[in-house]
Amino acid sequence: MSKLAITAVNDFVIKFANVNGSGSASANTLFAKSILRMGVPVSPRNIFPSNIQGLPTWYEVRVTEDGYLARRGGCDFMVAMNPQTWDKDVAEIETGGYLFYDSTRQMPQSKFRADINVIGIPLTEIVNAAYTDPRQRQLFKNIIYVGALSALLDVEVAVLEELIAEQYKGKEKLLPPNIAALHMGRDYALQHLDCNIGLKVKRADKVGDRIFVEGNSAAALGAVYGGATVAAWYPITPSSSLAEAFAKHCKKYRTTDDGKARYAIVQAEDELASIGMVIGAAWNGARSFTATSGPGISLMQEFLGLAYFAEIPSVIFDVQRAGPSTGMPTRTQQSDVLSCAYASHGDTKHVLLFPEDPHECFAFGAEAFDLADRLQTPIFVMLDLDIGMNERLCKPFEWDEARRMDRGKVMTAEALEAGKDFGRYLDVDGDGIPYRTYPGTHPTKGSYFTRGTSRDRYARYTEEGDAYVDNMQRLLRKFETAKEIVPKPVITKAAHATRFGVIYYGSTSPAMHEALDLLNDGGLHLDALRVRAFPFADEVLDFIAAHDDLFVVEQNRDAQLRTLIISEGAIDPAVLTPVLHYDGTPITARFIANEISQKLKALHVAPLHAVLSKRVSRENK
Amino acid sequence: MTYLAKPKLHHPNLPLNKLGFTRRYYEGAISTLCAGCGHDSISAAIIQACFELDLPPHRIAKLSGIGCSSKTPTYFLGNSHGFNTVHGRMPSVLTGANLANRELIYLGVSGDGDSASIGLGQFAHVMRRGVNMTYIVENNGVYGLTKGQFSATSDRGSKSKRGAVNTDEAIDLVGLAMQLGATYIARSFSGDKQQLVPLIQGAILHQGAAFIDVISPCVAFNNHEGSTKSYDYVREHNEAVNFLDVIKFRDEITTEYAPGTLQEVEQHDGSVLRLRKLQDGYDPTDRIAAMNHLLESRAKHEISTGLLFVDGDPTDLHAAANTVDIPLNLLDDKALNPGSAALAKLNASLR
Numbered sequence: 001m002s003k004l005a006i007t008a009v010n011d012f013v014i015k016f017a018n019v020n021g022s023g024s025a026s027a028n029t030l031f032a033k034s035i036l037r038m039g040v041p042v043s044p045r046n047i048f049p050s051n052i053q054g055l056p057t058w059y060e061v062r063v064t065e066d067g068y069l070a071r072r073g074g075c076d077f078m079v080a081m082n083p084q085t086w087d088k089d090v091a092e093i094e095t096g097g098y099l100f101y102d103s104t105r106q107m108p109q110s111k112f113r114a115d116i117n118v119i120g121i122p123l124t125e126i127v128n129a130a131y132t133d134p135r136q137r138q139l140f141k142n143i144i145y146v147g148a149l150s151a152l153l154d155v156e157v158a159v160l161e162e163l164i165a166e167q168y169k170g171k172e173k174l175l176p177p178n179i180a181a182l183h184m185g186r187d188y189a190l191q192h193l194d195c196n197i198g199l200k201v202k203r204a205d206k207v208g209d210r211i212f213v214e215g216n217s218a219a220a221l222g223a224v225y226g227g228a229t230v231a232a233w234y235p236i237t238p239s240s241s242l243a244e245a246f247a248k249h250c251k252k253y254r255t256t257d258d259g260k261a262r263y264a265i266v267q268a269e270d271e272l273a274s275i276g277m278v279i280g281a282a283w284n285g286a287r288s289f290t291a292t293s294g295p296g297i298s299l300m301q302e303f304l305g306l307a308y309f310a311e312i313p314s315v316i317f318d319v320q321r322a323g324p325s326t327g328m329p330t331r332t333q334q335s336d337v338l339s340c341a342y343a344s345h346g347d348t349k350h351v352l353l354f355p356e357d358p359h360e361c362f363a364f365g366a367e368a369f370d371l372a373d374r375l376q377t378p379i380f381v382m383l384d385l386d387i388g389m390n391e392r393l394c395k396p397f398e399w400d401e402a403r404r405m406d407r408g409k410v411m412t413a414e415a416l417e418a419g420k421d422f423g424r425y426l427d428v429d430g431d432g433i434p435y436r437t438y439p440g441t442h443p444t445k446g447s448y449f450t451r452g453t454s455r456d457r458y459a460r461y462t463e464e465g466d467a468y469v470d471n472m473q474r475l476l477r478k479f480e481t482a483k484e485i486v487p488k489p490v491i492t493k494a495a496h497a498t499r500f501g502v503i504y505y506g507s508t509s510p511a512m513h514e515a516l517d518l519l520n521d522g523g524l525h526l527d528a529l530r531v532r533a534f535p536f537a538d539e540v541l542d543f544i545a546a547h548d549d550l551f552v553v554e555q556n557r558d559a560q561l562r563t564l565i566i567s568e569g570a571i572d573p574a575v576l577t578p579v580l581h582y583d584g585t586p587i588t589a590r591f592i593a594n595e596i597s598q599k600l601k602a603l604h605v606a607p608l609h610a611v612l613s614k615r616v617s618r619e620n621k
Numbered sequence: 622m623t624y625l626a627k628p629k630l631h632h633p634n635l636p637l638n639k640l641g642f643t644r645r646y647y648e649g650a651i652s653t654l655c656a657g658c659g660h661d662s663i664s665a666a667i668i669q670a671c672f673e674l675d676l677p678p679h680r681i682a683k684l685s686g687i688g689c690s691s692k693t694p695t696y697f698l699g700n701s702h703g704f705n706t707v708h709g710r711m712p713s714v715l716t717g718a719n720l721a722n723r724e725l726i727y728l729g730v731s732g733d734g735d736s737a738s739i740g741l742g743q744f745a746h747v748m749r750r751g752v753n754m755t756y757i758v759e760n761n762g763v764y765g766l767t768k769g770q771f772s773a774t775s776d777r778g779s780k781s782k783r784g785a786v787n788t789d790e791a792i793d794l795v796g797l798a799m800q801l802g803a804t805y806i807a808r809s810f811s812g813d814k815q816q817l818v819p820l821i822q823g824a825i826l827h828q829g830a831a832f833i834d835v836i837s838p839c840v841a842f843n844n845h846e847g848s849t850k851s852y853d854y855v856r857e858h859n860e861a862v863n864f865l866d867v868i869k870f871r872d873e874i875t876t877e878y879a880p881g882t883l884q885e886v887e888q889h890d891g892s893v894l895r896l897r898k899l900q901d902g903y904d905p906t907d908r909i910a911a912m913n914h915l916l917e918s919r920a921k922h923e924i925s926t927g928l929l930f931v932d933g934d935p936t937d938l939h940a941a942a943n944t945v946d947i948p949l950n951l952l953d954d955k956a957l958n959p960g961s962a963a964l965a966k967l968n969a970s971l972r
Contacts, residue, residue: 209968210972211971211972224957224959225959225964227952227954227957229721229957230717230720230721230949232717253959256945259943260943260944260945261942262944262945262957263949264942264944264949265942266716266720266750266942268713272710272713272743273710273712273742273743274713276706276707276710276712276713276714276716276717276743277713277714277716277717277720279706279717280684280713280714280716280717280718280719280720281717281718281720281721281950282717283704283718284682284721284725284950285722285950286717286720286721286722286949286950302707302710303707303710306706397964397968398961398964399958399961399964400961405954405957437702439679439682439701439718439725440680440702440722440725441679442679443677443678443679443700444679444700447678447679447699447700447703449694449695449702449704450702450705451703451704451705452705452706
């Protein structure tokens with residue numbers, strides 16, 4: 001090992017550089033899970049191209065006993081399996097880091113770096129000797145490198161064996177060859193390599209009862225628990241796996257004994273039809289949703305205005321990616337905030353929920369259906385690729401057995417029969433939310449005509465200005481009501497009283513928490529508020545009022561949430577400084593901490609400990 | 622249009638149907654369309670069809686898009702829920718509604734702009750999915766509400782009121798529906814109520830995707846010399862292939878028919894479509910022959926009307942999705958929620 005060798009236990013980043021379609025994904029996941037099973041938190045991320053086969057793809061695993069689940073940035077250990085990206089991959093390794101590569105073919109010295117540690121293993125030679133089938137050679141090569149890594153990093157082989165056994169449950173025939181390949185790599189490393197390297201995994205107890213799951217699957221499960229029965233969608237990255245997970249969960253949980261489905265899923269012809277079906281089903285009393293991404297939101301605009309104006313409960317999962325246009329379809333961003341908040345022509349405002357991780361994807365996924373029914377309006381659940389398509393360690397899913405669907409204000413046949421006055425757009429309770437009837441409720445009462453044109457309180461067509469204004473004002477009252485029932489923000493107080501605050505949301509959460517620790521270590525203290533919904537609860541505006549200067553951390557170019565706060569909260573833009581990361585990679589703590597400390601420096605803020613030590617030294621004089 | 626409100630009182634001896642309703646009970650608000658508009662005749666035909674079939678109006682959902690035709694659901698079945706959606710997108714809303722509750726009767730009303738231009742995609746997909754519905758296009762070949770532009774069903778060579786000649790090929794929705802697998806396909810004329818009412822009844826009783834293209838002249842913008850959707854032109858070129866009687870339950874054939882001139886198609890619900898043939902050898906149960914006939918008659922500038930195709934054993938979207946018999950919108954927490962024990966088990970599998 002070089003003198004520069006990085007040494008770290010349970011705190012490093014390992015990156016796998018692979019070719020898309022080479023079957024590396026399951027081996028890489030196996031590696032990540034084995035560390036989790038050793039009680040050490042990991043945070044993996046897929047970095048993948050818009051491609052099925054051939055282009056480069058990376059899988060980055062942050063091993064973090066401290067539980068920092070954001071992307072760290074940098075790479076300590078590179079598993080370089082893709083010749084196409086060799087130079088870039090080698091360049092990315094931190095000084096003193098490690099390069100693990102297939103040494104079957106001699107590489108010229110110029111292809112390496114002097115300040116890193118090189119670990120060569122003749123993977124191709126090993127697989128060519130062991131297998132004749134080219135596909136097997138390819139697939140087992142992946143397992144073999146996992147075996148070699150287990151020897152180098154001290155990953156317990158029994159844990160890997162246990163995971164492989166779980167993976168091939170029911171396909172036991174495949175188990176022995178995979179175990180054999182694992183040992184082939186491990187034994188080679190133990191016999192031929194110096195396994196005494198600086199990076200090690202050591203069994204710990206830091207995972208607890210947390211679960212490891214993708215946000216898209218969690219959100220889909222939330223839709224199952226939320227009582228959704230109709231889903232309509234059009235394939236679009238990164239949201240397709242949400243709809244597919246819903247199908248999988250429904251097959252498991254919503255199939256009757258005689259094989260019938262308590263759900264209906266339509267893969268529609270486009271996003272317009274998807275949201276149309278959702279609106280039709282919701283109008284007719286079924287809970288329904290669609291899953292899409294930015295371009296789909298753009299296509300749905302006209303229908304979203306109808307749903308807002310005609311007051312149709314509906315749920316839209318927007319798994320955001322980098323736009324505009326096709327943008328970077330496999331990269332993450334939080335750039336649909338404004339296009340969802342004000343979706344459609346005319347004066348509209350929509351309810352948005354911002355889950356931070358799969359746990360909240362599930363919770364908000366279910367909650368969205370109650371909110372939609374209670375508020376009779378579209379609800380947007382704003383995921384992004386980072387939480388949607390990566391497995392993330394999070395709190396286990398929770399469900400209160402006593403909880404029941406809250407269908408909101410639905411007038412029944414009995415109420416109509418009893419002579420209750422029914423006006424579809426009549427604000428009976430002063431909260432802006434009227435009663436609705438499902439089609440087919442009563443033979444002679446409660447029917448009405450739903451339309452996107454203006455109407456009076458009894459749903460009768462009118463172009464009278466007064467009636468129109470009356471209705472638009474009621475919709476505003478309804479939005480005020482929404483403020484009270486959407487998820488409240490989460491506030492994290494700094495260790496010391498401070499006049500600085502930071503506002504963030506969604507997938508920025510783990511990077512923000514780590515950044516707060518970094519800033520705190522540097523003596524910079526900020527109170528933090530995580531926005532979880534729009535419209536903003538009073539707590540958000542109170543938080544802003546309670547601080548002199550605030551940062552709004554976002555993953556988009558135009559500071560979209562900041563714009564929303566300024567316009568909806570009538571906030572002076574000068575107090576909200578944007579911190580923006582939008583290159584398509586997930587935001588890091590290093591980035592946030594660096595930006596905020598630079599900006600604080602510009603505000604002439606000295607770290608608290610520096611001020612204190614200066615004061616102490618003065619007092620001692 | 623008329624500004625006179627309809628009187629609430631009616632003749633005491635108006636006939637009642639089996640549900641005890643008069644025909645008036647199936648009416649809607651006063652039409653605001655132009656006097657003489659073909660669409661009003663179609664509304665009247667829908668009212669009569671539902672009255673005669675003894676349908677409870679609240680069990681019918683009427684959906685439409687945007688345009689003159691899409692306004693008409695306000696003018697019939699005032700006791701049904703209605704949904705005036707967005708332009709060209711009624712089929713998707715109807716599909717979703719149908720998925721939510723398979724027990725209602727779905728009546729989609731659209732126009733040629735709504736279905737053949739902006740909504741052609743949704744029209745095609747709702748047909749190929751086999752949504753159980755009655756889909757009526759009130760086809761006048763022109764944009765009425767925006768004052769007389771050609772629509773996509775205007776025939777090539779047809780002349781607009783301002784004298785412009787249409788140079789684009791017409792889209793034949795009947796031909797598309799044939800190709801895309803609709804299981805009940807008819808064409809009629811708003812000026813022929815005798816033909817239209819039983820066609821609507823047959824479509825409602827049909828348990829699959831039923832489509833009726835009704836040529837419905839626009840008196841304001843497309844009823845002049847040189848138009849191929851005028852009253853005169855349609856009357857001159859109308860070639861009915863058959864005449865339909867819809868019989869809710871099979872009864873004795875009392876009238877004498879010449880051999881080979883009567884064809885019966887029994888539907889799933891036990892109703893019978895009894896067809897009097899008007900054209901030799903036309904068999905509406907043969908999709909390929911029907912498509913050939915359509916192309917031939919079109920080449921001869923004839924407008925084929927009647928029940929053009931029917932599948933007596935249709936399937937629908939619910940069958941494809943294998944959904945439970947009970948409407949999805951009636952399922953309760955117990956039927957939908959896997960519960961906390963299942964969640965605990967799932968959590969355990971994610972560690």
